[in-house]
Amino acid sequence: xxxxxxxxxxxxxxxxxxxxxLSLVVLAIAVTMGAGAxxxxxxxxxxxxxxxxxxxxxxxxxAAFKAAAPxxxxxxxxxDSLDVSVPHDLRMSMAGQLATRAERAGLSxxxxxFAPADSAAPPPRPDFLGRTVTVxxxxxxxxxxxxxxxxxxxxxxxxxxxxLQRIIASRSAKGVSxxxxxxxxxGDASADGQHG
Amino acid sequence: MSGGPRAxxxxxxxxxxxxxxxxxxxxxxxxxxxxxxxxxxQSIEEALDRLRAMIDARGARQPRVAIAVxxxxxxxxxxxxxxxxxxxxxxxxxREVQRVFGVSDPVIAFARGAAxxxxxxxxxxxxxxxxxxxxxxxxxxxxxALGAAFRxxxxxxxxxxxxxxTIHSLYKATGSSPEPTAxxxxxxxxxxxxxxxxxxxxxAIDPPIALEGEPPSIPTIIDQFERGAxxxxxxxxxxxxxxxxxxxxxxxxxxxxxxxxxxMGVHVKPLFAAASTPAAIVAMGAVLEARHGSALDxxxxxxxxxxxxxxxxxxxxxVVGATAAAAAIAxxxxxxxxxxxxxxxxxxxxxxxxxRQAIAQVGPSKSVAQRRADVSRQLEFLRATTRxxxxxxxxxxxxxxxxxxxxxxxxxxxTRSKAGWAATIVGEAAGETTAQAVRALDQFYGAVRSRSxxxxxxxxxxxxxxxxxxxxxxxxxxxxxxARGPITLQFKMSFTLTPARGNAAAAGAQP
Numbered sequence: 001x002x003x004x005x006x007x008x009x010x011x012x013x014x015x016x017x018x019x020x021x022l023s024l025v026v027l028a029i030a031v032t033m034g035a036g037a038x039x040x041x042x043x044x045x046x047x048x049x050x051x052x053x054x055x056x057x058x059x060x061x062x063a064a065f066k067a068a069a070p071x072x073x074x075x076x077x078x079x080d081s082l083d084v085s086v087p088h089d090l091r092m093s094m095a096g097q098l099a100t101r102a103e104r105a106g107l108s109x110x111x112x113x114f115a116p117a118d119s120a121a122p123p124p125r126p127d128f129l130g131r132t133v134t135v136x137x138x139x140x141x142x143x144x145x146x147x148x149x150x151x152x153x154x155x156x157x158x159x160x161x162x163x164l165q166r167i168i169a170s171r172s173a174k175g176v177s178x179x180x181x182x183x184x185x186x187g188d189a190s191a192d193g194q195h196g
Numbered sequence: 197m198s199g200g201p202r203a204x205x206x207x208x209x210x211x212x213x214x215x216x217x218x219x220x221x222x223x224x225x226x227x228x229x230x231x232x233x234x235x236x237x238q239s240i241e242e243a244l245d246r247l248r249a250m251i252d253a254r255g256a257r258q259p260r261v262a263i264a265v266x267x268x269x270x271x272x273x274x275x276x277x278x279x280x281x282x283x284x285x286x287x288x289x290x291r292e293v294q295r296v297f298g299v300s301d302p303v304i305a306f307a308r309g310a311a312x313x314x315x316x317x318x319x320x321x322x323x324x325x326x327x328x329x330x331x332x333x334x335x336x337x338x339x340x341a342l343g344a345a346f347r348x349x350x351x352x353x354x355x356x357x358x359x360x361x362t363i364h365s366l367y368k369a370t371g372s373s374p375e376p377t378a379x380x381x382x383x384x385x386x387x388x389x390x391x392x393x394x395x396x397x398x399x400a401i402d403p404p405i406a407l408e409g410e411p412p413s414i415p416t417i418i419d420q421f422e423r424g425a426x427x428x429x430x431x432x433x434x435x436x437x438x439x440x441x442x443x444x445x446x447x448x449x450x451x452x453x454x455x456x457x458x459x460m461g462v463h464v465k466p467l468f469a470a471a472s473t474p475a476a477i478v479a480m481g482a483v484l485e486a487r488h489g490s491a492l493d494x495x496x497x498x499x500x501x502x503x504x505x506x507x508x509x510x511x512x513x514x515v516v517g518a519t520a521a522a523a524a525i526a527x528x529x530x531x532x533x534x535x536x537x538x539x540x541x542x543x544x545x546x547x548x549x550x551x552r553q554a555i556a557q558v559g560p561s562k563s564v565a566q567r568r569a570d571v572s573r574q575l576e577f578l579r580a581t582t583r584x585x586x587x588x589x590x591x592x593x594x595x596x597x598x599x600x601x602x603x604x605x606x607x608x609x610x611t612r613s614k615a616g617w618a619a620t621i622v623g624e625a626a627g628e629t630t631a632q633a634v635r636a637l638d639q640f641y642g643a644v645r646s647r648s649x650x651x652x653x654x655x656x657x658x659x660x661x662x663x664x665x666x667x668x669x670x671x672x673x674x675x676x677x678x679a680r681g682p683i684t685l686q687f688k689m690s691f692t693l694t695p696a697r698g699n700a701a702a703a704g705a706q707p
Contacts, residue, residue, distance in 0.1 A: 023519035034530030126577040
């Protein structure tokens with residue numbers, strides 16, 4: 001169909017032509033609007049779903065949480081001896097604790113020193129919600145002498161904030177000497193309140 | 197009488213209007229009553245007014261009526277054309293009607309009759325076989341008047357047909373005998389004559405023009421019949437009607453029948469005994485025609501919904517309809533999308549506000565819960581650490597306990613690894629003979645390998661110790677040699693201890 005024929009047809013069917021053009025305009029506007037809305041609808045639904053999920057989690061928390069008396073919650077602190085991390089500033093104190101426990105276990109000639117990080121596999125560390133525990137960038141090396149039973153007793157009484165990484169026992173003419181390497185689990189000072 | 201709307205048949209003519217009320221019963225139709233308005237009408241409108249008045253006088257609600265129209269320029273024609281669709285046949289018939297009847301703008305209607313296949317069986321085709329067509333027509337003004345008369349009223353017109361076609365329907369109602377038959381209906385306007393051959397309507401002859409108010413006499417009717425019979429014989433290879441179905445006024449039926457029998461040598465039977473007048477018979481013929489599958493109908497029925505849709509979707513209207521429908525569907529879809537988006541956003545805003553408020557409310561509870569969880573995890577970690585240390589100590593103790601008297605360790609190195617604890621033992625096995633020393637080492641190696649908590653045991657090094665000069669041997673060594681034997685094997689053994697890794701399994705523990 002040529003342009004002239006189309007023009008003639010439009011003149012002949014003026015009313016139909018007007019309705020057709022009007023319909024096409026409405027169609028174009030509707031498709032544009034609808035496509036735009038559809039494009040925005042998908043992310044809006046994802047956001048809506050996340051918000052509902054958050055609300056559900058909060059509701060579940062509210063339903064599960066049982067409030068205690070304020071005094072009971074305040075008492076909810078473990079003693080320092082049970083802490084599983086130590087601030088970096090208190091590493092000397094930790095070395096002292098290790099030496100003391102070694103001597104108490106019956107080991108002799110105990111010598112403690114700080115050493116670079118050990119190449120052994122890192123120890124597991126606790127995952128707390130309110131604070132972060134990391135493996136210290138140094139190790140504590142402990143050399144001592146004594147009986148095997150004393151060594152095992154010491155191993156059983158190592159502080160929880162330290163992790164035994166390595167034990168080397170060597171026999172010599174003077175007896176048996178031991179070399180132990182500990183990594184230290186460190187926590188930030190503000191969180192380790194008991195170390196104040 | 198049935199409980200449905202009352203039903204009527206009617207004959208509309210210049211010379212009078214006849215109305216018949218009938219009831220449909222299980223065995224057929226029964227005439228209930230009939231009325232005749234014999235006054236002459238000057239126009240179709242006047243005749244229609246009379247008909248409406250007669251129907252209204254019956255007091256029927258939503259009555260149905262089938263109308264036969266005589267005169268008022270209404271005409272009938274039969275022709276035979278090859279089978280084709282209505283679109284093809286319509287212009288052909290229109291031109292033929294204009295040529296034969298000289299009407300410039302007629303309204304025409306046609307109905308298909310029986311096929312008349314004369315080709316050999318090999319070439320026969322039902323679709324293109326010549327087919328008899330019954331054509332009715334009328335000036336447009338007449339049909340417009342018909343439509344206008346009943347528009348807006350509660351009377352439903354089933355059909356407006358022509359008298360020859362009503363005669364055809366009546367003939368079929370008698371059984372469509374193949375015997376050449378003439379049907380003679382003596383109306384006020386003159387005798388309507390039709391000839392049937394092999395059950396088909398072959399010839400329909402309108403009455404001659406008569407003087408106003410002068411009903412045709414019996415001799416006139418006989419003459420008309422005789423001329424018709426001659427024409428029929430000439431047109432159809434000597435066919436001769438041997439039977440006449442007659443519809444005439446009761447007063448002249450017998451005389452007319454005996455005249456036909458004596459002059460034409462035919463036997464005469466009544467066409468429709470249930471009705472008393474020819475006009476009533478024709479009216480019932482219109483009723484029968486209305487029930488016909490392909491009725492010949494001139495009435496301008498308002499288009500049905502399907503016809504309107506079909507009309508709307510043809511030509512330029514099809515484009516308009518398609519674009520309008522597409523626009524409507526797109527508009528509905530767009531509205532749904534926008535509404536859905538708005539609804540989702542509103543809901544999100546409400547939920548977000550709720551979440552913010554809830555977070556503020558549960559803040560203190562959350563910190564308490566967090567502290568509780570941390571304490572719980574700390575305790576669990578402590579337990580796991582204690583278990584791990586105890587397990588390691590127990591392993592080392594057990595290992596030392598499994599040591600035979602002839603084997604001793606020079607060094608033990610235990611290092612944390614991903615799989616557990618990597619252990620390396622360097623030591624000596626001694627005996628009086630090599631066999632004894634090797635047996636002692638093998639005993640120890642076997643004991644290590646058989647432990648369930650030992651993995652990848654390996655004897656890395658195995659050699660004889662270099663004998664020291666007697667002068668370099670200490671007294672203690674001399675004493676040990678004396679106790680354990682002179683043969684000493686040095687070895688290096690490595691394996692992995694895999695005790696229960698308490699901390700790895702601890703809740704919340706990280707590698």
